[in-house]
Amino acid sequence: MSDLKAGWFIEAMDSTGSAVGFRVREKLADVKTPYQHIEIYATTDFGNLMVIDGCIMLTGRENFFYHEMLTHPVLCTHPEVRHVAIIGGGDCGTLKEVLKHKNVKSVTQIDIDEQVTRLSEKYFPELCESNNDPRATLLFADGLKWIEKQAENSLDLLIIDSTDPVGVAEGLFEHPFYKLCFRALKPGGVLVQQSESPLLHTNLIADMQQKLQDVGFQSTDWLHFPQSCYPSGWWSATVARKGGELKLPYPPENCAVDTRYYNREIHKAALAKPQFWRQADKHS
Amino acid sequence: MSDLKAGWFIEAMDSTGSAVGFRVREKLADVKTPYQHIEIYATTDFGNLMVIDGCIMLTGRENFFYHEMLTHPVLCTHPEVRHVAIIGGGDCGTLKEVLKHKNVKSVTQIDIDEQVTRLSEKYFPELCESNNDPRATLLFADGLKWIEKQAENSLDLLIIDSTDPVGVAEGLFEHPFYKLCFRALKPGGVLVQQSESPLLHTNLIADMQQKLQDVGFQSTDWLHFPQSCYPSGWWSATVARKGGELKLPYPPENCAVDTRYYNREIHKAALAKPQFWRQADKHS
Numbered sequence: 001m002s003d004l005k006a007g008w009f010i011e012a013m014d015s016t017g018s019a020v021g022f023r024v025r026e027k028l029a030d031v032k033t034p035y036q037h038i039e040i041y042a043t044t045d046f047g048n049l050m051v052i053d054g055c056i057m058l059t060g061r062e063n064f065f066y067h068e069m070l071t072h073p074v075l076c077t078h079p080e081v082r083h084v085a086i087i088g089g090g091d092c093g094t095l096k097e098v099l100k101h102k103n104v105k106s107v108t109q110i111d112i113d114e115q116v117t118r119l120s121e122k123y124f125p126e127l128c129e130s131n132n133d134p135r136a137t138l139l140f141a142d143g144l145k146w147i148e149k150q151a152e153n154s155l156d157l158l159i160i161d162s163t164d165p166v167g168v169a170e171g172l173f174e175h176p177f178y179k180l181c182f183r184a185l186k187p188g189g190v191l192v193q194q195s196e197s198p199l200l201h202t203n204l205i206a207d208m209q210q211k212l213q214d215v216g217f218q219s220t221d222w223l224h225f226p227q228s229c230y231p232s233g234w235w236s237a238t239v240a241r242k243g244g245e246l247k248l249p250y251p252p253e254n255c256a257v258d259t260r261y262y263n264r265e266i267h268k269a270a271l272a273k274p275q276f277w278r279q280a281d282k283h284s
Numbered sequence: 285m286s287d288l289k290a291g292w293f294i295e296a297m298d299s300t301g302s303a304v305g306f307r308v309r310e311k312l313a314d315v316k317t318p319y320q321h322i323e324i325y326a327t328t329d330f331g332n333l334m335v336i337d338g339c340i341m342l343t344g345r346e347n348f349f350y351h352e353m354l355t356h357p358v359l360c361t362h363p364e365v366r367h368v369a370i371i372g373g374g375d376c377g378t379l380k381e382v383l384k385h386k387n388v389k390s391v392t393q394i395d396i397d398e399q400v401t402r403l404s405e406k407y408f409p410e411l412c413e414s415n416n417d418p419r420a421t422l423l424f425a426d427g428l429k430w431i432e433k434q435a436e437n438s439l440d441l442l443i444i445d446s447t448d449p450v451g452v453a454e455g456l457f458e459h460p461f462y463k464l465c466f467r468a469l470k471p472g473g474v475l476v477q478q479s480e481s482p483l484l485h486t487n488l489i490a491d492m493q494q495k496l497q498d499v500g501f502q503s504t505d506w507l508h509f510p511q512s513c514y515p516s517g518w519w520s521a522t523v524a525r526k527g528g529e530l531k532l533p534y535p536p537e538n539c540a541v542d543t544r545y546y547n548r549e550i551h552k553a554a555l556a557k558p559q560f561w562r563q564a565d566k567h568s
Binding site: 008010012014016017018019020021022043044045046058062155198199224226227228232233252259261262263265266269270271272273274275276278279 | 290294296298300301302303304305307327328329330346450482483500508509510512516517518543544545546547549550552553554556557558560562563
């Protein structure tokens with residue numbers, strides 16, 4: 001449900017009844033892949049803009065919130081993380097943040113659509129500057145099938161950096177996929193997944209925590225952060241740990257990664273729960 | 285720069301290059317006052333929507349973030365507050381939150397435009413439910429002229445709940461007004477003012493802190509919170525204290541106001557400073 005008129009790209013979302021948009025100067029690319037329709041625009045104030053199937057994915061100016069918050073809260077509190085997989089994340093922004101951590105020995109990124117990465121290399125080169133790091137492997141494959149083939153207890157951290165839970169990414173929010181993730185993670189391993197807007201998708205966040213616990217994750221939590229380009233401008237990530245307690249609520253020490261939003265204070269802030277969440281009976 | 289088409293009200297802001305909007309069912313009111321053009325819409329998912337001069341002011345569904353965060357962080361940490369004034373705030377949402385605090389003895393709301401309050405009474409009755417509290421006085425007058433007439437050292441808390449710093453509200457972000465505020469506040473008194481988006485108006489926040497210090501406020505700070513209906517979906521409030529140190533960083537105790545977003549954890553979260561703010565030389 002998108003609309004380009006009079007110099008603006010506006011995403012008006014039927015499912016939320018809200019719209020977000022940016023003023024654009026020109027369309028830079030329009031590619032139909034076997035999986036989706038990708039458009040790139042140059043905006044006047046937010047750098048380049050990537051749109052997939054009419055949904056705003058990221059802008060050059062403010063993707064740092066999302067990419068930092070999907071990675072550093074876990075990586076700064078889990079210095080033992082060595083082997084990481086990213087399912088989705090074709091723009092490579094999450095990969096870049098993960099590779100800032102020296103303890104990480106390998107990162108495999110599995111996105112179904114190679115064109116997302118090719119277009120990101122061209123129009124968001126700053127997100128792709130670590131793609132040639134020897135620790136990084138970029139695969140273009142179905143994440144669901146990939147995770148099925150992984151050895152049990154082989155991953156320390158699994159990041160699910162997907163689009164919304166409709167269409168191509170729908171299966172990434174369901175029990176069968178979570179079971180495979182649980183199996184592939186080492187004991188003490190952690191799963192992180194983007195989990196939509198705390199305001200608009202409160203029930204989705206609660207449901208995800210429940211599903212993750214259903215398949216065996218012993219402790220789950222979620223964190224939130226600003227993200228202008230997504231519905232409501234406020235976004236979340238859900239975190240789950242296989243065995244043992246999630247240690248996220250303790251601020252990281254000596255985690256000297258270079259960031260624009262994340263720091264120790266912000267780490268704690270992201271875990272503070274709004275009163276409406278505390279009051280909902282099902283979460284208390 | 286607004287646009288109503290195909291069932292959506294979209295505010296596309298020239299100054300930020302970003303747009304926010306909501307799907308609407310119908311226009312409920314369209315009033316031109318001596319000061320501004322006020323429109324009220326019924327949205328499909330966000331309750332009623334108030335628009336002033338084409339700018340989205342509030343929605344029924346998510347105004348609680350703004351109204352709670354403009355009031356409780358100060359009122360919960362300053363139990364000695366007795367006499368409060370609100371400049372602007374004609375929708376009465378801020379007034380309602382202030383009146384939740386039993387220690388408050390009087391609140392005077394001074395909005396230039398009576399029609400904002402009359403329309404809020406009709407279309408946002410939940411925000412106006414404390415308007416008849418005997419502690420409340422509603423005035424319709426120019427806030428700048430009102431503050432000039434107040435006795436020196438007469439107010440404990442002054443909340444500036446205005447529109448953006450252009451047009452009718454421009455003077456509320458300048459030295460002459462801040463001088464009058466400083467004069468009207470008691471020693472130890474606090475000023476709170478909405479201060480736009482931390483992402484889009486970082487310099488405005490820094491400038492406001494400087495101006496407030498220029499006129500004599502000894503300590504200033506700012507806090508942030510989600511606010512879907514404003515540009516970037518992330519908003520801020522600037523706080524300044526006349527003499528003595530601002531005690532905001534300490535979480536409030538026993539502040540049992542009924543809220544939907546605010547609580548002790550959120551109080552601390554709102555004060556966490558993003559890394560980009562810390563890194564900017566002028567703020568360090």
